Amino acid sequence: MQVGRDPRPVMREAYNMFKDGGDPEKLVAAFSNGQENEFFYASLYAGLYYESQKKADEAKVHILAACQSSYGQMSDDYMASLAKVHCLCRNWSSD
Template identity: 50%
Template structure:
């Protein structure tokens, strides 16, 4: 979360958030991809291809698919609202 906070605060690249991920399929991966996607979307257009890629990837992680966590549900709703749909 520190990387997320610093990246949003300083307007840095979303890649910094993704670099902080453990890439082991845990919630860390989910959150780093979700926040990187949301940052890209907030910095660009609502249909930013990088945002779509990262938020889809977040939802495709084991945590994103299996968790009943509020943020996992939020990510799935975000995809539906954008018309991006989840990868199965």
């Protein structure tokens, strides 16, 4: 699926990772010191990428990190809810 240029750098990088096969760890590292929403999205999409590659352990680490980020905990963004529901469906917790 081709999309136009997204003005959000984190979303451009996430799109390119799925399109071209990228490194989820590099995506998260690139946005780890940025805005909280950027870290949230980088972690979420890194986790979803790992899910698509059938790497559940790596996916769990990143999607839980997205949920536990301040943006993931405090935002009413539907993607924050999606991350939480994903963890519930997979029976993942930070315990």
